[in-house]
Amino acid sequence: MGTESIRRVAQAGGLDGYLQTAETMGGTFHHSHQIQTVPVHYNPSLPAGLHLSCGIARLSTQGGLGGFDLAGPGLTAMLCPADAPAFSTRMMEGEAKSCGxxxxxxxxxxxxxxxxxxxILRHGAPLRATNRPPPHLIAQLCAPIDPWFQDGARALVAQARVLELTALVWTWLSGKDERLQPSPRLATQADTARDMLEDRLRNPPSLAELARMVGTNVRTLTDAFRLRFDMSIATYVTKRRLEVAAHLLQEGMGVAQAAYHVGYTPSHFSNAFQRQFGMRPQAARHRR
Known part of the structure; x- marks a missing residue:
């Protein structure tokens, strides 16, 4: 029953072709991974019950229980009543991963x-969302389950993901992760630096220039950025360049053109792309 309900939600956005589900631990584990070539707008009606989810995507959603915006890793928890109105959700183009x-x-x-x-959800806001979860934990939870695991072994992996996701949500909602986050001022500076990098991915500023632009020094900025996004500034730039290139390839752009567009030479681009996505750019282009 849970699988059917979750699949109906995915069908509303045309995302069911990327959805994997498993009935486990009294509920339904679900996982998806796709690259959106165009924005998708849909209005899902969620089944009544507890929904825990994490993901990496660019989306905005609003409904009778509240709403949230995500532009990267995110974590949500919701206690949905039977009479909850449908949510209005817009998912932007790019790579989107989820686990719930x-x-x-x-x-x-x-x-x-x-x-x-x-x-916590019953006695407070029934919908909670954060865009400040540990990115490496979100990436691990949203990673595809290796096909080597089959049948009972695959069910064990699903159970493990459910337990990890629950532990992550509990740590967040109980306030036990505050020591792992930068101060509000430093978090704002890290966010500003990220936005500046997004605007200049092809030719990013130097660390010294970036620190001056956000009003701090290099060491403070690099420490705050790593705490905020769980990666170095250089790793972030590389990751985002390759994600943009993957989107361009999905749209039909040639490999060399995509490489130059994000600031790579074709030879370096091919190796970097395979390290991040496990395939050569040409193979990704053929998967349109």
Whole structure:
């Protein structure tokens, strides 16, 4: 029943072709990974129950229970009533990954702290979202399950992901992750630096220039950026360049043209692309 409900939500946005599900631990584990070549707007009606999810995407969603915007890693928790109005969701073009767990109303699940999470949502805002989760943990949860795992072994992997996701949500909602985050001032500076890098991905500023632009020094900025995004500034630039290039390839741009567009020579681009995506650019282009 849970699988059918989750698949209907994915179908509303035309995303069901990328969806994998598994009935486990009293609920439904779900996972998806796709590259959107155009923005998608849809209005899903979510099934009643507890929804825990994480993902990496650019999207905006609004509904009767509230809303949120994400532009990268995000984490959400929602206790959805049976009469909740549909959400209006817009997913922008680019790579989108997600991992989630749905527990229907009155379903039993022997998962540590799951009852505590439900109590927090029941006695406060029923929808919570953060764009400040540890990026490496979100990436691990959203990574595809290796096809080497089959049948019972694959079910064990799904169970492990549900437990990890629940632990991540509990750590966030209980406020136990505050020490892992930069101060509000430093977080703002890191966010400003990221936005400046996005505007100049092809020819990014030097660290010294970037630090001056946001009003701090190189060491403070690099430390704050790593805390905020769980990666160095150089790693972020490389990752985003290749994500933009992957999108351009999906749209039909040639490999050399895509490489130059994001500031690479074709020879360096091919190797960097394979390190990040596990395939050569030409192969990615053929998967349109």
């Amino acid at each position: 767990f749905f527990l229907p109303v009155d379903a039993a699940a022997e998962i540590p702290h799951l009852g505590d999470i439900q109590a």
